[in-house]
Amino acid sequence: LEVAARVTIKTIAKDLGISHMTVSRALSNHPNVQKETRELVRNRATELGYVKIAAATAMRGDGTKIIGLLLPNIVNEFYARFANELASMCETFAFQLIIHLTNDDASTERKAIQQLREVQAKAVVVVPTPEDPDEDKAEPSHLEGLQVVQLIRQRTMTSNDTAILVEDAKAISDAVEHLHNKGHQKIAYIGANSNLSSGRIRLEAFKKGLEKCSMSVERALIKTAPPSFDMGGDFARIILSENQATAIVCGGFEISNGALHALLTSGKRLGSEFAFIGYVDPSFYNWIEGGISTIKVPVTPLAERTLEFLRNSSGDGNAEQVHKFDAELVVRAT
Amino acid sequence: LEVAARVTIKTIAKDLGISHMTVSRALSNHPNVQKETRELVRNRATELGYVKIAAATAMRGDGTKIIGLLLPNIVNEFYARFANELASMCETFAFQLIIHLTNDDASTERKAIQQLREVQAKAVVVVPTPEDPDEDKAEPSHLEGLQVVQLIRQRTMTSNDTAILVEDAKAISDAVEHLHNKGHQKIAYIGANSNLSSGRIRLEAFKKGLEKCSMSVERALIKTAPPSFDMGGDFARIILSENQATAIVCGGFEISNGALHALLTSGKRLGSEFAFIGYVDPSFYNWIEGGISTIKVPVTPLAERTLEFLRNSSGDGNAEQVHKFDAELVVRAT
DNA sequence: ATGAAAGCGCTAACAC
DNA sequence: GTGTTAGCGCTTTCAT
Numbered sequence A, B: 001l002e003v004a005a006r007v008t009i010k011t012i013a014k015d016l017g018i019s020h021m022t023v024s025r026a027l028s029n030h031p032n033v034q035k036e037t038r039e040l041v042r043n044r045a046t047e048l049g050y051v052k053i054a055a056a057t058a059m060r061g062d063g064t065k066i067i068g069l070l071l072p073n074i075v076n077e078f079y080a081r082f083a084n085e086l087a088s089m090c091e092t093f094a095f096q097l098i099i100h101l102t103n104d105d106a107s108t109e110r111k112a113i114q115q116l117r118e119v120q121a122k123a124v125v126v127v128p129t130p131e132d133p134d135e136d137k138a139e140p141s142h143l144e145g146l147q148v149v150q151l152i153r154q155r156t157m158t159s160n161d162t163a164i165l166v167e168d169a170k171a172i173s174d175a176v177e178h179l180h181n182k183g184h185q186k187i188a189y190i191g192a193n194s195n196l197s198s199g200r201i202r203l204e205a206f207k208k209g210l211e212k213c214s215m216s217v218e219r220a221l222i223k224t225a226p227p228s229f230d231m232g233g234d235f236a237r238i239i240l241s242e243n244q245a246t247a248i249v250c251g252g253f254e255i256s257n258g259a260l261h262a263l264l265t266s267g268k269r270l271g272s273e274f275a276f277i278g279y280v281d282p283s284f285y286n287w288i289e290g291g292i293s294t295i296k297v298p299v300t301p302l303a304e305r306t307l308e309f310l311r312n313s314s315g316d317g318n319a320e321q322v323h324k325f326d327a328e329l330v331v332r333a334t
Numbered sequence C: 001a002t003g004a005a006a007g008c009g010c011t012a013a014c015a016c
Numbered sequence D: 001g002t003g004t005t006a007g008c009g010c011t012t013t014c015a016t
Helices: A009-016 A020-027 A035-048 A054-062 A077-093 A106-118 A169-181 A197-212 A229-242 A253-264 A299-311 B009-016 B020-027 B035-048 B054-062 B077-093 B106-118 B169-181 B197-212 B229-242 B253-264 B299-312
Strands: A066-071 A096-101 A123-126 A148-151 A162-167 A187-192 A222-225 A247-251 A275-279 A293-296 A322-326 A328-330 B066-071 B096-101 B123-126 B148-151 B162-167 B187-192 B222-225 B247-251 B275-279 B293-296 B322-326 B328-330
Touching: A009 A020, A009 A035, A020 A035, A054 B054, A066 A077, A066 A106, A077 A096, A077 A253, A077 A299, A077 B096, A077 B106, A096 A106, A096 B077, A106 A123, A106 B077, A123 A299, A148 A299, A162 A299, A169 A187, A169 A197, A169 A247, A169 A275, A169 A293, A169 A328, A187 A197, A187 A229, A187 A253, A197 A222, A197 A247, A222 A229, A229 A247, A229 A253, A247 A253, A253 A275, A299 A322, B009 B020, B009 B035, B020 B035, B066 B077, B066 B106, B077 B096, B077 B253, B077 B299, B096 B106, B106 B123, B123 B299, B148 B299, B162 B299, B169 B187, B169 B197, B169 B247, B169 B275, B169 B293, B169 B328, B187 B197, B187 B229, B187 B253, B197 B222, B197 B247, B222 B229, B229 B247, B229 B253, B247 B253, B253 B275, B299 B322
Parallel strands: A066 A096, A066 A123, A123 A148, A148 A162, A162 A322, A187 A222, A187 A247, A247 A275, A275 A293, B066 B096, B066 B123, B123 B148, B148 B162, B162 B322, B187 B222, B187 B247, B247 B275, B275 B293
Antiparallel strands: A096 B096, A293 A328, B293 B328
16 A cells, blocks of 8 residues: 655656646646647646645745635524525635634634634635623734625724625614504514624614604613524513513514514414514525515625625725615515 | 735744744744743734744645535535534634535536645545436546545545445334324325435335335325425425325425425415425424424534544544434424 | 746754 | 754746
8 A cells, every 4th residue: 555645746747857847837827838748747747636736826925715704603594695605606716715603702703813814815704703892902803914804794803894784774664664554553672782783783773763653762672682592582582471562673683583483482473463574584484474574684795795805805905895785674474 | 005024933033033943943832942932932923913824834744724515505404504513613623614515516526626635625524416427437536635524425436435424214214104104195205316325215215114004105106306495396386286195205405495385385284284294404394383394314413423533534544434323203293 | 948946934853 | 942954836037
């Protein structure tokens, strides 16, 4: 059992009795190579199973094709769909997508970014972790010199970082108006607390919706906390038990699923007895209970804009930019 | 606006007036360094924002921490959950997980593997694409010398490749028995065709289930084709319209969702009028229609076994191994 | 059109 | 305990 040594351009060069430079040129389609030589080299290369070591070119400063993607998780259908679209596009451009799950933990995020710098990632797409108010913010995870796109949430990271955000204020406000028009007087809201920029914005939008309908803001109907499936379910059950609200609007993915689960298992009949408006549009929302109304977030445009950034991320002179894409209220049975 | 040159161990060495080797040793915790020197170096390194270029060590033959993961897609909740678990574990061991989506296309798979070899991935976890009977199988995508784990499906790829599979034959057969016991005489099956090893196995299991109940195999009740959401829905509708079967068993993820969707929108009431047994256990199956019965695939053990392989994949002397994990019939309302 | 030399950042193997 | 050298695989630069 003999271990075959790695096949490099020098191996091929020796094998063919020529200089390794000629091999290099032949393989990278440099014009200055005899046509026959080129053929010869290419054939021998595939025969020998030659693989061009990316590390070598990376070390010379030619960069990599590696893109980093930092997400809280990837089971959430929104993140999964975004990752899916982005990864598909990366396939087209021969980018390598390294996915790190931060679990919304700042320290995990830092480590992941560190590793991505070590492999010289071309750019990093990141859903920033929530700001921890207790944290020593003097250490902004040294990431100067990295191309960064912030997704969904925004936080000061680099001097100039691009952000790709969802503009959901109007859709949330629309949701409230819609419920009001259907006769609901007590509308509850479950959302993220103010540690998340998105949490603050969505709550404001909810209040603005109430205002538009000349409804008063009742603190008892507004539930905020760090977002999670369980938190959504807990609050939904509390709202049901308090028996005041006749409708719930959700301001977060996990929250929406948690609340929906609680409602489905509560015995209440969605639509007729109790109104529900979810967040993001998982495919099954359209199948069940005659269709779950929801605030739909545009995944494809987000992914496309992200890719566009990645393709242009060679020149690092991108000025700070913020791109927003509109969410949309989708009214269905509930 | 000046561009800071890259900080390397030599930068630090010059800065401190010492040899770059001492810096290297200090940073990699080599014992032969004065304690004070080590401190000095470490401090200066963080001050300067030093990043250890992974490409350099990789080129020396020290390997990488890169793991490749090839999946058909990542929106399917089974794949998403597997990726999520594996990625989480990778975070713990500082592995870098590169995800490639093959979309079940052989050529995409080949390109992805090629790229992973270029970055010298430590190992590759792959859900093999279906075998294309038309394809020239003389080109088994040269991947000798790569550590490969095959997931879910099995195909001859390397001389010795480990496979981590789901043993679902018993669960499928159980599903048939269960339906039979509940009085169903005409049980339909929708599954992948024989291009997929898993497709063949599952169909056999279905037939074995019928046999156990002394029911005859009726070709009209068995629908197979390349698996997809639409295919599942189409066949489900056909089965309903033919009006023979009183129950459906699904043998595939996408298929299950497609068929379920078709059923939910058909007006049939699941459970009472028509029995349905899905495949894989997406979280929402438990919420709706009083609970969708399903064949549950054990994600966590699969991921854990995979990680175990990855951790041991330094020594390449792993003999060919096949690990199987049992799927389980979960009986709920439908 | 082809070849030789140098160097990217790092560490094992030697000096000292 | 510290420094010097060499070399991983590749391409840019400068000969020829």
